[in-house]
Amino acid sequence: MNNKIPNNRAWLLVLPMLVLVAFSAIIPLMTVVNYSVQDVLGPNARFFTGTEWFQSMLNDDALQAAFLRQISFSLIILAIQIPLGIGIALIMPKRGWQASAVLILITLPLLIPWNVVGSIWQIFTRGDIGLMGWGLRELGIEYNITRNAGDAWVTIILMDVWHWTPLVAMLCYSGLRSIPEAYYQAARIDRASKWAVFRYIQLPKLTNVLVIAVLLRFMHSFMIYAEPFVLTGGGPGSATTFLSQSLTTMAVGQQDLGPSAAFSLIYFLVILLVSWVFYTTIMNMQKDKPPHGGA
Amino acid sequence: MSWMVWTVPTAIFFSSIAAMLAGMTVWEIMSPTIERKGFLPIATTRGDRLFIGLLFAAFIHLGVIGFTSLSIWIALAVSAVWLLVLMRWG
Numbered sequence: 100m101n102n103k104i105p106n107n108r109a110w111l112l113v114l115p116m117l118v119l120v121a122f123s124a125i126i127p128l129m130t131v132v133n134y135s136v137q138d139v140l141g142p143n144a145r146f147f148t149g150t151e152w153f154q155s156m157l158n159d160d161a162l163q164a165a166f167l168r169q170i171s172f173s174l175i176i177l178a179i180q181i182p183l184g185i186g187i188a189l190i191m192p193k194r195g196w197q198a199s200a201v202l203i204l205i206t207l208p209l210l211i212p213w214n215v216v217g218s219i220w221q222i223f224t225r226g227d228i229g230l231m232g233w234g235l236r237e238l239g240i241e242y243n244i245t246r247n248a249g250d251a252w253v254t255i256i257l258m259d260v261w262h263w264t265p266l267v268a269m270l271c272y273s274g275l276r277s278i279p280e281a282y283y284q285a286a287r288i289d290r291a292s293k294w295a296v297f298r299y300i301q302l303p304k305l306t307n308v309l310v311i312a313v314l315l316r317f318m319h320s321f322m323i324y325a326e327p328f329v330l331t332g333g334g335p336g337s338a339t340t341f342l343s344q345s346l347t348t349m350a351v352g353q354q355d356l357g358p359s360a361a362f363s364l365i366y367f368l369v370i371l372l373v374s375w376v377f378y379t380t381i382m383n384m385q386k387d388k389p390p391h392g393g394a
Numbered sequence: 395m396s397w398m399v400w401t402v403p404t405a406i407f408f409s410s411i412a413a414m415l416a417g418m419t420v421w422e423i424m425s426p427t428i429e430r431k432g433f434l435p436i437a438t439t440r441g442d443r444l445f446i447g448l449l450f451a452a453f454i455h456l457g458v459i460g461f462t463s464l465s466i467w468i469a470l471a472v473s474a475v476w477l478l479v480l481m482r483w484g
Contacts, residue, residue, distance in 0.1 A: 126398070129408060133399045147401055150459045150466055157460025368452050375449065383436050 128367075134360035152361035161337065162345060162362065166369075169342045173320040176259050180316055181309070183260070184267025189297070191272055202272075205265045217329025220258045224330075244331055248338035251331045255339055258326060263319065267312045274308035275301060310381045314374055321370055342366055411448075418444060432484045443484045447477040 135152055139145040156162060187205070192198045211219070224244055226232040235242040244251040278300065286296045324343040327333065333340035346366065350359035418441060427440040438446070451473035458469035 129404075130398045132407070133401060133404045136401055136404060137399060139399055142396070145399060147403075149403075153456065153459045157456065365456065368449070368456070372449060372453070375445075379436060 131360045131363055134356050135364055136357075138357050148357065152358045153365070156358055156362045156365060162342075164337070165340055165342050165345045168338075168340070169321060172256070172323070172341065173317055175256055176263070176320050177313065177316055179256070179260055180264045180267050181313060183264050184312065185271050185305070185309075187264065187268040188271035188275055189301070191268070193276075202269070205268055207265075208262050209265050209269075211262070213325035214329050216258065216262050217326045220254065220326075221330050224254055244335075246335055248335055251335060251339050255327050255330060258330065259320065259323070262326070263316060267316065270308040270312045271305055274305045278304045306381065306384070310378065313377055313381070317377065318370060318374060321373075414444065434480075434484045438484060440481070443480050444477075446484070447473075447480040450480075451477060 136147065136149060137145050138148050191201050191205075208216075223229045224232045224242075226236050226243065232242060241247070242250050244254050282300050282304075283296070286300060291299075322343055323341055324347070327339050327341060328344055331339045333344050346359055346362055349355050349362065421440070429437050429439050431437045434443075434446070454473050454476065455466065455469045458464050458472075459466060
């Protein structure tokens with residue numbers, strides 16, 4: 100424990116931001132809560148429904164299926180993107196013009212808007228004019244994302260890995276760059292193997308950026324909308340319909356404001372819970388260990 | 395404010411949350427929190443425990459509403475007890 104006298108007056112500087120957030124997030128969220136317990140038909144025609152919407156949303160088969168799909172999707176892309184991102188960051192050149200060139204090349208996918216990524220892959224995977232679709236067909240492999248659910252899933256995961264692994268790689272790269280050279284010198288004196296250097300120097304020093312990477316990637320992927328919507332439209336059938344698409348169909352397509360408000364609150368609580376668990380777990384893993392040279 | 399379509403129950407809900415936050419602020423000024431370890435696997439401050447308590451209370455309510463035919467008041471009672479236990483021994 101430190102002996103400093105706490106001065107919380109600096110918090111006042113956050114006030115303007117708080118006002119902004121109140122307008123853009125807190126008040127709208129309160130309105131959503133209000134909508135979730137009523138059937139609002141018009142300005143003067145609304146009926147209190149209590150917990151009815153929550154009950155029907157929690158027991159909706161289509162939504163439960165979309166929820167399971169969403170969880171599997173997020174877990175799969177995290178399991179691929181995090182190790183891949185670390186791997187790419189480790190082999191990226193450290194200095195010179197090569198470093199800049201590789202950075203620019205790697206960042207390119209991040210600059211492309213979501214719906215454009217969807218369109219690119221939609222064309223890329225077409226059997227008649229798309230390079231990948233045509234190539235696979237010429238090789239004699241049956242591949243059709245509008246008919247085969249497995250193909251659609253593989254393509255969406257491939258697309259997300261292509262689009263977002265660079266973010267993980269860049270975060271890890273910046274984390275690796277901030278490790279002082281003295282650590283590596285000490286490791287060389289100890290004749291540490293490459294694996295030992297990675298396990299006991301690089302990985303612990305990457306923890307902070309990995310927390311950010313995992314949280315960002317989880318939240319992004321859990322809210323994914325435009326890419327699968329453009330690529331597959333949620334099909335074939337409902338094989339790739341994720342939560343946000345179900346929500347949009349309900350709220351914007353069918354104007355069922357009460358049920359979709361209840362559903363968004365459940366969605367929000369799940370994201371809040373998972374993000375909190377991730378954050379706390381990773382931060383505590385760090386706290387329990389004795390600090391390695393002031394980490 | 396009519397566009398926010400307020401109802402009495404939601405107004406009571408948000409007032410209680412606001413009262414809790416105000417109460418926590420006063421409590422913090424009176425006697426600042428000390429991070430400690432209770433039955434939870436992590437060391438927590440008072441505010442951490444309130445957050446954990448409210449988040450789990452939300453899921454208790456969802457569970458009762460969605461998957462049982464019990465009254466929502468039972469969920470509220472269970473959550474209140476859970477919140478008190480967590481604040482004291484968590």
